[in-house]
Amino acid sequence: MNSKRLLDMSTIGIRVGSASKQAGMDQHAKGSKGREMGVAATADSGVFLACKNSSTTGAIFYKFVLDDGSSGEFTSQDSILNGNDLSSGSEKYPQLNKGGYGGEADERSSGRTDVLNLSHTHCLVPNGQEGDKQMHLEATTPLVTGSCQTTNGHQVPPEEKYPHPSSYIPVPRRRKPSGHADKEVMAATVLTSLSTSPLVLTQTASAAVPELASKGWKDVLSASYSSSTSGNWSWDASDQSVPSTPSPPLSNDTSKSYLLSSHGDYAIEDSSESTHFLFEDPIPRKRKNSMKVMFKCLWKNCEKVLSTSSGIQRHIRTFHLGRNCESDYSDGEEDFYYSEIQVNMDSLSEGLSSLTPTSPTTAGPPPIFPPVSPATCVPHSEPSHIVLRGPQGRTPTLLSQSAPSTLCHIRTDHAYQATDSGSIPMCSAQADGIEGIGNSEGISGSWQAPPDILKGFPGPLTQIRTVSFGEKRQPAPTTNTTIVKTPTSTAPLPKPALGTRKPRGEAKKCRKVYGMEKRDMWCTACRWKKACQRFTD
DNA sequence: TGTGCCGGGAC
DNA sequence: GTCCCGGCACA
Known part of the structure; x- marks a missing residue:
């Protein structure tokens, strides 16, 4: 009773x-x-x-x-x-x-x-x-x-x-x-x-x-x-x-x-x-203490981020050192080519969830963020990054074939960016080969983090935004080529990324069009000092 | 310096 | 959710 x-x-x-x-x-x-x-x-x-x-x-x-x-x-x-x-x-x-x-x-x-x-x-x-x-x-x-x-x-x-x-x-x-x-x-x-x-x-x-x-x-x-x-x-x-x-x-x-x-x-x-x-909670709930240590490849022009040290080591051995990826042999050299980073999985999931039709928080295998082939949009020096490898690190999966269009297709869902069609390239550098986060070592899950994101720490990775081709972006820092393994604890938190800001549109905004005296005629976003929704680029 | 707008707070 | 604003980056 x-x-x-x-x-x-x-x-x-x-x-x-x-x-x-x-x-x-x-x-x-x-x-x-x-x-x-x-x-x-x-x-x-x-x-x-x-x-x-x-x-x-x-x-x-x-x-x-x-x-x-x-x-x-x-x-x-x-x-x-x-x-x-x-x-x-x-x-x-x-x-x-x-x-x-x-x-x-x-x-x-x-x-x-x-x-x-x-x-x-x-x-x-x-x-x-x-x-x-x-x-x-x-x-x-x-x-x-x-x-x-x-x-x-x-x-x-x-x-x-x-x-x-x-x-x-x-x-x-x-x-x-x-x-x-x-x-x-x-x-x-x-x-x-x-x-x-x-x-x-x-x-x-x-x-x-x-x-x-x-x-x-x-x-x-x-x-x-x-x-x-x-x-x-x-x-x-x-x-x-x-x-x-x-x-x-x-x-x-x-x-x-x-x-x-x-x-x-x-x-x-x-x-x-x-x-x-x-x-399969339809409402993804925030997880507490969701910081996850990721491993970022420091090889020049390679910003692959993997969830496991073994994965990044395998990646370095395979793609940069030219060794057999299946070989567990390691002389420790690859340790110099990656560094640990902390990733807020919540924010990352949120950001990526907006890129995928199904939420990564749903049940099933660990979320595998499909890669987006840079080759499909822009030339890339390392096409190997785009391959979502199987457990053996070799066999491309179906995801690697079907994902790009999906990822690009849903990139317009952000509220204030929805109308900003000009800043929606089908493949931005951010989609540069996200291959998976949080998965186990069974799958060589990795994701090519966008430079903006990685530079954009310490904050949560919510800066997965649309970036147009014309946007000025911070050039890849040359420090990435430094062969230094940077411990997370001592790594200075980089400044918020420059260039993550949405490029200023060429069109006149409500402020210019109507002036301050007619502020009531502004679009809501302009009134709220948000990205103008009326005069999009 | 003006403008666009991100991020965050207040409600 | 709306509404507002501090503050930053850019032109």
Whole structure:
């Protein structure tokens, strides 16, 4: 009972422990006006329940089927609420406010309909079956009551019938419930267990949530997120509170285990989705302390940067010393031809992510930044730099063939540079052979860092910008040819790069065109002292 | 010195 | 996100 959540659902079927029926029902029935949907309990076995709200009557209808096959249904207007004080639930049962269930939700919910005006149907069917994962019911849809046949023989009026699969709960019927009290207990218990079911939460969140209720649900769900140890949290990624403490995908959480064991393929699929979510976070988050030591080749006209010392040594041996790259023999000479540099991987990733259609922070192998062949645009003295070598350092990969166009194509996405078409050469020197960062030694990942970037330290490598051919750029420093291994600790931080600045455009800008007196006529960028968007070069 | 605009702060 | 401005580099 440590996690009580309001759930965004109008129809739910689930098994709950019979042991908790009575308690759950008490809580539900006595203290939950407007909160009928969320009573906590453990999910063991015993009853399936479907609950729906009626948009026409405002009543909540519950249908349940016991393990023994008996079934029944009731509404919030009769059986479930009869004889109960519905207005003081939270006072009577303060525990209902724990875990963001009662209090917080109640503050947002002015009434029952806030919580229950839901429209999507969810029906979990254990034993590997699933009636209908997500069925959508319009708010105006007549009440769904499943078979509509209660154990009391009460036939739901035809207008309330709805032959929806979600109401189908395949449990054998063998025993009748003792009465309304039992029903209420079961219903509350079911709702309780639902609040702890990650699967339900997942389905709830991923389904088409009615606007009225989604916000409240999200809030409550996110508030109680930390109390759950597993689950597939795939709803709105903008909810920043959710990913803060992501749960391990392979938790031993009992409810998860239950779901995994009882839902078969669906559970597996769900698990994979969870993994997908956790490891393919659509929103790349900043990593802390992400400085990475890179190794830069100091050979003249070669500014290759590799992520590993062995890689740079191999590079030097292979391309500069003319030795067999596969040979591990080293006399230490190559140590003089490279230096260590520190690279802010965050900024580098950000910069490069804008150059590639898919974010490098996504899951999968370490990011390999495709090289851009300088030969495709400008002559280059060392075409070998453009080859993305395989683990053996020899075989060019497909990336090396397809990357250049990609890299050049998306280079226009920067906000203030988007309109600056004149400064978007298809291959600038910055694209000079980025071959990979952060990859292991298995792949001889390397990237030819743009001189601007390397000169542009100490700052993070966010200066991956468009540079036009006509831009004045700092000539390659002759110190690069110095055969000196520069320790990182003693290497003086170079001044911010000169020439990284965007070249001043030839066209008149808003200031010149309109003058200071007509500043309101300037483009926004000019007003903000940004690169003019109106008069681009 | 005027201008363009980057980087960063305030909101 | 918008809005503003300090400060730098360039003409």
